[in-house]
Amino acid sequence: MSFTILNTIIMLSLLGMVAAVILYVIAQRFKVIEDPRIDIVADTLPGANCGGCGFAGCRSLAEALVKADSLEGLLCPPGGSETMAKIAVILDRQPAAVEPKVAVVRCNGTPENCARITNYDGAINCRVAHSLYRGTTACQYGCLGCGDCVTACKFDAMVMDPVTKLPVIFDDKCVACGACVKACPRNIIELRKKSRKDRKIYVSCVNRDKGGPAKKACNVACIGCGKCVKVCAYDAITVTDNLAFIDSSKCKMCRKCVAECPTGAIIELNFPVREQTEASRLEPDVKE
């Protein structure tokens, strides 16, 4: 009896030792040498796996960062400049200049501005609605209001406003990962440069129709008249396909275009209230 037990122990120990030797040899022979910095960089990243950087997840970005010669063009949007600076220290490289950005919804087609002319009772999904018809309004470019962008946002930075039927973005929570930009089938959401005190000036419209039809579809549509282009002193505004666009890197927030726009398509946000005199209109504050 005792011999059986002893025999078993010896046999198992021998088997274990042989297996250990085989495993050791294989582990040495097929060893994957990985840069230890990848793990450190991956731990520094936020770990949301949002995909905003353009890679599959945080670890993929970490691998790319470690491999790359310079940090130019590689950016973790949620982490922003703070995280990128930390990574630059770890990798001992020059930190690339990071421009903080924020998402804006370029549509102001509230029921008040843009009349609802049809009903939709299909699946509540923007892409389904987009493939079926132009939407509940006469504008074939505007927000469909099904909230695909809100579903796509992993940072709770978006919500659908039940009154305006448009998505609202909370600037403090938005990390500019771009998930909503990809989710929107109509390319309404844009990432713009963040300004002091979250101030914003942008064309809140994506209608590319000529003036007449655009205005007919929506009261606050951009009609491509070009008045804003003429008034802009910084060449920040261009009109293509009957639609004005303000380049956020050139805009100095002078607000001249806002006053000039005949339809009110250009929107200013988070600015102090204007004094309603002609003089203040002509002399906008340029404090940047």
Next chain:
Amino acid sequence: MFKSFPKGGIHPPENKMTAGNPIEVLPVPSAVTIPLAQHIGAPAVAIVAKGDEVKTGQLIATAKGFVSANIHSPVSGKVVKIDTTIDTTGYKQPAVFIEVSGDEWVDTIDRSQVIEKEIKLDREAIINKCMECGIVGLGGATFPTHVKMGIPAGKKCDLLIINGVECEPYLTSDHRLMLENGEEILTGVSIIMKALGVEKAIVGIEANKPDAIKSLSDLTSGFKGISIQPLKVKYPQGGEKQLIKACCNREVPSGKLPLDVNVVVQNVGTAYAVYEAVQKNKPLFERVVTVTGKHLPKPGNMKVRIGTPVSALIEAAGGMPDDTGKIVNGGPMMGKALADLDVPVTKGTSGIILFPSEESKRSEVTPCIRCGKCVTACAMGLEPWYLSAASEREMFDKTEAAKITDCMECGSCSFVCPANRPLLDYIRLGKSTVMRMIRERNTK
């Protein structure tokens, strides 16, 4: 004696209220809008300019590329502008706007009522004629007919099936056409047979049209090789693959075309258009449209010029009832709701249906109870619940493996779902995404 396809299928209420109404010719409207994309494939290119005078039947836009079709003026008058108009979904499309004056036809069109039975043209000439006259499939898919007639090298065809099923509820335009223009249709069938080089043709008609089955059966004695096949009433029997299975018991494999089982399918409306093009030299610029609805004062089947606004059709049918909730272009199962009433009739418009508001709303969506009714109903043998759920979650590679591209979007699954789930909405999304993925893969 009555045949059908074995897998799936449903029985929606027929509501064919206009089956007894003869086709009436709608007066030419005062202005027409002719979209340049009325067919599957590349949009046609306009060859007229603003201010040009055109005659009825004159070519105004030429086909661009192989899969495309010519477009002819349906009226005589003056081209007002070439601009964008909204299509049935509300999106803007390029179109030619013509202001009507009189109704002067192009001289080459034979306007006599005599039925020309003798086919003088040869194979090549027939296909060319169909191409010149802009004939497309009038069953709804609007696939250019000349492309379907030209059999590619290496393939052969031994049977032509003519689709006289009209399985969509409400619609009766094909039914009336078979009753009133049976001889022309059968001549058209003979022409297509000659173009394809086949000896045999079967006209499939559902049993709910006994008068059409009888009148066409009586006429077949004068035509060689054409037989009438009565079919059991079941939706979606008008689907190409279902019709082939029902008529000749051949099964089109997944991802293949009817030509892979040596069959070509054409609609009765197309056969009539082919007859008019080949024997009468008349291009496709008018078609029969069923305008119907439970509360519509004067529903009927109307012969309409392409480009007539839908509002004019509803006006001719007695005006829109106050309780209208939804206006659908096409049949109630596969048609799409119209976003606007100024939309013109195109080559693919088979019907305009006005639903009262109590019938037009979808019911509340509840969770899937895994009852499997959609699986039983699917005529393609797919699993609609799975395709829909996977598409909703953007797992498109899984839907591709589950053969989402075989779906013909007949809507049977959504129709039977006791939880009112928008199954087809998501399947359409998944199917279009998978088709795009496949195209991108093939071009790489």
